[in-house]
Amino acid sequence: MADNVDDDSLYTIKEGDYVVLRRGDVFKAVQIQPKKKVIFEKQWFFLDNAVGQLYSTTFELASGGILQPRKPKDPESSTDTKGAGTDNRNIQDDGKSQKLTRDDIETLKEQGLKGQEIIQQLIDNSSTFKDKTEYAQDKYIKKKKKKYENIVTILKPSCRILAMMYHGREPGKICHLRYDTLAQMLTLANIHANSKVLVFETCAGLVLGSVMERMGGFGSVIQMYPGGGPVRAGVESFGFPAHFHDTLHEFPICHLNALIAGTLDTTAKDPSADLKESDMAAEVKTEAEVKTEAEQKGSPEEQSMETNSGADGSLVPKKEEEEEEKRREAKAQEKKVKQEEKRKKLAAAASLLEGRNADGLVIASRFNPCPVLMALLKFLSPSRPFVVYSQYKECLIECYTKLKEQGGTVNLKLTDYWLRHYQVLPNRTHPVLLMSGGGGYLLSGTTVAAERSKPAASRRDEEPAPKRQKVTETEG
Amino acid sequence: MADNVDDDSLYTIKEGDYVVLRRGDVFKAVQIQPKKKVIFEKQWFFLDNAVGQLYSTTFELASGGILQPRKPKDPESSTDTKGAGTDNRNIQDDGKSQKLTRDDIETLKEQGLKGQEIIQQLIDNSSTFKDKTEYAQDKYIKKKKKKYENIVTILKPSCRILAMMYHGREPGKICHLRYDTLAQMLTLANIHANSKVLVFETCAGLVLGSVMERMGGFGSVIQMYPGGGPVRAGVESFGFPAHFHDTLHEFPICHLNALIAGTLDTTAKDPSADLKESDMAAEVKTEAEVKTEAEQKGSPEEQSMETNSGADGSLVPKKEEEEEEKRREAKAQEKKVKQEEKRKKLAAAASLLEGRNADGLVIASRFNPCPVLMALLKFLSPSRPFVVYSQYKECLIECYTKLKEQGGTVNLKLTDYWLRHYQVLPNRTHPVLLMSGGGGYLLSGTTVAAERSKPAASRRDEEPAPKRQKVTETEG
Amino acid sequence: MSFVEYSDCIQDGDVAIVYLGHESMTPVKVKRGAQTQTRYGVIRHSTDLIGQRYGSKVTCSKGGWVYVLHPTPELWTVNLPHRTQILYTTDIATITMMLELKPGSVVCESEPQLLKLHIIVSVSPVFILPVCVCVSGTGSGSLSHAILRTIAPTGHLHTVEFHQQRSEKVLEEFKEHRVDHLVTVRNQDACKDGFGVTGVADAVFLDIPSPWEAVKHAKAAMKKHGGRVCSFSPCIEQVQKTCEAFSDQGFEEINSIEVLLRVHDVRTVYLPLPDFGPDPSVQIQPDSTITPPQNHASIAVKTTIPPRDVQGHTGYLTFATKPRT
């Protein structure tokens, strides 16, 4: 077991890898597939050339959508902007400050000038640039960079990168869960290796994947999923090694009442299997490109209602009837196998849940969280953390009130977070001018031994206790 | 009319003036009264010596509670702290770092050393001070200053100072309205001279006073007050010249329904005058010291219910009966005069309201704001701003929803504000570590011509319109 | 109409704000015979605007309608032509209170055009604390209008703008908005040349790239007995230098703050309820075999949501008090 850490093979991009493209603050998750055209930031290219290169390499886009590794030490921000004016008193806005025409720029492009070089040309040919304040120069360069630079960096996916990607590109798909709020959830729920964690989410699998990353393939995660099948696109994007998936279990919440009542029969054919079969598709879906996921309107469980209406009852010519019969049998056989798989999975998940000894609970969905929380809390051991995310504070107030009524939890806390990014530049340091409006709300707490005598439990929590009680330790 | 601006008489503290005491960030409003003992920051003193001094003078507290003007150019932060360590690696916490004993310090005090000098002695005799980080040094000095310095500055009151004072000392009395939120209200309601403004508040008169300050004695303010009588303690603290009070009118909201229905009879004896007579006391109350105001539990209108139960029905010896009779008559006469005054006031306020052409509306109270807003909006001209403060967002959501249903307003905006203070010191610049948790919420908007056809009014407001519509101006 | 006094009806020569819908407005110069084209059709000034009450609904040629609003400094701030970065209402409101601005008599006798105002003040001139404000960095006039509103009818604003084109343009606007009698615009560099007045200002506001260079001029412009000053700067380094300059010049109560607006959009959201399947603990009646779970049941919640992106920073506001000198 000689760990050669800096073995480059661990850090080499391979065919089939799930990777993340980055340009500036913009990310996109894709899978490396041969000859597959990828569209990113309004440009298309092929990732074939990335195979064999190291992760975190920055590529230039050459003509024909070919990626070329950028020479090292070509620092990103070297555009020469020396000699900034201190204010803009002398700038006349006459629209004639740029000497290069649009045609000139096109010519430069055809000559094969790189983005960086074109921007330098634009600066050199601007009569007002040197009189602009540094602030204005900065804005100018940024604008031009966006227009003319064509580089892309290929990153290994991580919770950090995917959370930022989803938040930036498709916040609607992850219930507007901001990355810093996700960070809080993972910590507040004490997610770590060798524990048993329940996850209920409709965040495209991002939350589930983040939990799995933190568990590192040790322990077990049970995805409690609504509707037809579990959504996993986000999990795929993490590109976990195969054995991680052995730690992942799934349980459809439509069996939750039966499980709680002890009437769930996992030995027989799943009574609702027909309904759920179509969801296999969702699981097999390996499309890492989150853009194609269609959670927006038709949510997975809604979609599942429409499929599987089959060819039964349609008229088939007699000659083909036999073949049709065979095909049908094969299909039925396949279906049976799948159902058996499904049954086993359900049984496995059910047996994990039956002990009611899970170590953590994470909820982040577009569902009203209160009933979900109340149902799933039952499966936690005492003295274990849980955390519920909602985009709306009102939902968590409801959860809080219900928990206070019912008892069985302590340390309840309703929170949200401010996230500020800073521009740190010589003489130009300030918070970034654009800011996320909100990152959603969290309710976190700790389970304790359940108890029916409510008044006692609530008695002390209501009274404002001193911040720290003196405690003396004595031996004997 | 020769305005000698820098005539010191304008800036001299006079007996009877309402002033604000300041030490550091702590303020207290008091009236200058001869031989009156004032308690501020756990120290007592007399303000007599302040009379004849200029506003903004800083005084030292001498023994016997005597104020002595501090010599100028005794800068506050000159405590010598040269030679700060960069970190605290060498500091051992053995509790022996201060060489001066408590007795030593008492001796220094008896020797008449000023606070500043004592602190310098403490620093000089601390073995660890010079090894502390600047941050820790700073904290140390602040702590000691609080303990040993005894200076007080006397300020002329202003909206800024009183708003900060109330927020710092007694936020409960002003519904936790933070000063920056009050600043927004005055601007959003477009408070200015020569307009007619309605104010409904239970903020000890702070909001009313702030509106009056902004109007500078021009125009009219109508205080719509709940319960027995208008609360004005905060207004007194502003120390307005007498003619400002001519612009102030008052109207009890218990007559609002009658006024709206047009059935309010201001010519006859006020039917509820008996009930409200006791409130004269509240109006006459000149106690500027807000601390004595008892809004906390028994609110003014509740208190008023208990008074005025009189001596009627008690047994009086025959001899004194006549005198008693006289006294009673005098009292009745007085009462009559007061009632007549009250009636006139009511009539004046009613006539100001009857035109339903007020220019602005400001609401900030502990009452559920929605019914108040809906009732008072009726008295505004079209195209006039209004602003409602509430400590609770939920209340303003209700107002917003009701206004949207009803129509007659545009530009509705529900907002709150973050306020951050900064410590700006060489190499130690950062946001202040303690911050106000919240400053309350505002709903602001503009009235438009009332209209019964709701659907049309709501139609366009719901649709997300483009941010700025292109408009072309043509002549002809 | 004036920016410092309400009128009931729209008159020829007014500036009115046409409200087209949520966050969509436009300022219009009312002129007899003129027309304004909107997406709802044409507004004919003579018939649709002049003589109408402010706040009334005007039906445009295409049958759509708009509201015509009386201008206020706050409406102007969101509708003015941007010639520079401007100050917005949140900062303006804070500046106004923290500079202790209010109506006041004018004191600066070197300003001949102000003499006429003394008639207004004469109600009780003794009690009115004089207010006079100096601003460097007039810019697009967003703050100026708000200051004028607050110090009218008896205060005066001296505003300095180094950019000539802009100083001319803003003066033109002050005339159109009928507040020019309250303001003096100077085209000069406050850092080099100061404010053009000495010992008259109750308050000074600095909105320039190097405010620290103008601090001594600010002090000179202010009254002997003292007053308040504010500097607006986007960058912390500017704040550091400005605080140092204030301190060097003997200013007191130096305090840097930041105020951020947060907007809450009121919405009704519908949250689906989870389907946990049939509950065996609930006895199913044998006759009613069909008790399907309410698959698509949801609850409505009245809530607020923040806009996705908000202004995360405008600038730091540094306030200070000039003591008696």
Place this chain on the structure above:
Amino acid sequence: MSFVEYSDCIQDGDVAIVYLGHESMTPVKVKRGAQTQTRYGVIRHSTDLIGQRYGSKVTCSKGGWVYVLHPTPELWTVNLPHRTQILYTTDIATITMMLELKPGSVVCESEPQLLKLHIIVSVSPVFILPVCVCVSGTGSGSLSHAILRTIAPTGHLHTVEFHQQRSEKVLEEFKEHRVDHLVTVRNQDACKDGFGVTGVADAVFLDIPSPWEAVKHAKAAMKKHGGRVCSFSPCIEQVQKTCEAFSDQGFEEINSIEVLLRVHDVRTVYLPLPDFGPDPSVQIQPDSTITPPQNHASIAVKTTIPPRDVQGHTGYLTFATKPRT
């Protein structure tokens, strides 16, 4: 019990958290025969704690009761003995995600005590990205516990603390919390002496007064293929110097952020309704002469209120990526 693995029952030698009520907790070292005095009475460890399930209710001698909780890094953070300013959960959570911490195999062969861990990793060592973290400024160990929780069972933490007393104390705590096999504590100055390891760290965290002096050591400690680094500083000047140092040392993706916790306390508030007097438009029945206005009517609103004062700043977090070198 261990800070990196849950146990069901309390055992002799455990550290348990006694929950006394809202925001009132205390850590207890469980020892057979020992007693702990609380305001609700005495807790006898042998009978009341040992063998009990974590999370259960313990009745104290005076009849009051408490809950006994399993320790977690987050509970430790609010209960640990302060020897320095500490990092709180909000910053810790952000640091953990932004440094991309997760369980991983240990790579640093110069650390003999780690060899035994390879057995655990052997499930599929090829796929596990090695994670090793260096921290300078161990302080009171608040962050350290959270890091250890996240990188266990197969990561390693090298932590450097220049204050000898503190480094000894924290090591003692690591032992008590049964995480000492995952951590190496060094008593040295990171600015002068670095981290004591070279080319092994996936992540470095700096919590020292002059982080910029340790940046080159951070780089040296990190793996050739790169990794993430974070510096925590309360003052902006420190951030400026640190960003410069990161940039000079070729770090990329330099990004400074600030995360602030906001707590919402759930409350039911009662708002009085205004009394506008009898409504003449409502016809009063002649027989019911008494229709008194509901003077003290009020409505109940479920809402949240912020604490009056909150932590307005802890520090700036500056993150950067070390590229392949």
